[in-house]
Amino acid sequence: MQKVLITGAAGFLGSHLCDRFIKEGFRVIGMDNLITGDLKNIEHLFKLQNFEFYHHDVTKFVHIPGDLDYILHFASPASPIDYLKIPIQTLKVGSLGTHNLLGLAKEKKARILIASTSEVYGDPLVHPQNEDYYGNVNTIGPRGVYDEAKRFQESITMAYHTYHGLETRIVRIFNTYGPRMRLNDGRVVPAFIGQALRGEDLTVFGDGSQTRSFCYVDDLVEGVYKLLFSDYIYPINIGNPDEITIKEFAEEIIKLTNTTQKIIYKELPINDPLQRQPDISKARKILNWEAKIKRTEGMSKTLEYFKKFSKEELARSEHRNFLKN
Structure with missing residues (x-):
């Protein structure tokens, strides 16, 4: 049974990903510090032998005993109310948290998928937004704490892939509900x-x-799942x-x-x-995915x-x- 660590497991997207990987026969380790997550989202999994939960902040050192095959890093405030209320924590989970998890992936020789966002495009000057567009982001504006955390997250992930040969994947998530x-x-x-x-x-x-x-959550989860098991290492848009x-x-x-x-x-x-509209040409071609x-x-x-x-x-x-x- 392969083992996957899902951070942000008690959150909206993380909890649905836990469900999917349990369904696919994985041993799932959920991790969340519960700043914005809610245990009610995953309490139905607690009775399962192939699920365990760690109450932990990924900006602190992350240790998982034994083998680990995959990591999905979805820990981050994702709404304006949250990241405007806790801007420092938002920046730290995108930087320190991502660094810790990349280090864990390197130690375990695990493949890691990073959850980025359409917000890396900022207020776009290109429409629809494709992965080759570099974005129009105000680094010191109120949304910068989220946007720049995600942009740094992508950069350090690609650096670990290039320098250490780490198996990495990056998903740019558009509005999901x-x-x-x-x-x-x-x-x-x-x-x-x-x-x-x-x-x-x-x-x-x-x-x-x-x-x-707007992309329904089941479609998003399917896109993330396909990306994790693809051979594509660069950012890819998943959205409707x-x-x-x-x-x-x-x-x-x-x-x-x-x-x-x-x-x-x-x-x-x-x-x-x-x-805000994703160009999903790459997802269609590379992953054979589109929202249904x-x-x-x-x-x-x-x-x-x-x-x-x-x-x-x-x-x-x-x-x-x-x-x-």
Whole structure:
């Protein structure tokens, strides 16, 4: 039985990856410091013999006894509310945490996949964004702590591959949604759904003409899985190129939830990307991958998940001047 370490295991994406690798017959070690993760996301795995959990911060030295075949580094705050609240920890997990895990991979002769993000493209001047585009990022702006942590993460990963011959993979993740997202994490999908379920008007920043491209979590996990077992060492976009404006998306949520809220507009946050759409030509060609789940289907599944929240939980999740990611 091959062994995989998944960092950020109690988070949204990490928990779904744990499920997938358990399903594929791996022995899974989940690791999380629980700053933004929630044990509820993986508690169903605790009874399994081939799953174990380490409560640990990857910015500290990481030790795993015995052999290790694969590492998936998904530990990082991923929403604006989180990384604006804990900017230093965000920078450290992208730098020190990645360094520690690359060192562990080198020691264990394991293959490591690093979770990067479409935010490395910043507010793009190229549309759609392809992997050859270097980005337009404000290093000292409020989003820089996340964007630059991920850009450094890619650089040190490629350095370990080039200098040490380490087997590395880099996935650039575009907006992903689905069950286990936190209602108050500041990202557009849970923010809109939470407002709709609480009977609030939906808040759109700017005039709503900025675009996003939403990928359902099952599609994302499939892309990550295929990339890990491919021979491709350079960054690759994984996302759904079905682009939509934020205003149109807010209207979709109102229709989906069968509510009568209005859309209200607020000032656009600094450096908020005006366009976000992945060019997935490489993923199609190299991985034979593309997103299959339509937004109508994925949003219906996501809404059903959030409908299970109690009124008290919904009230506690009331947005805190959230920013769109």
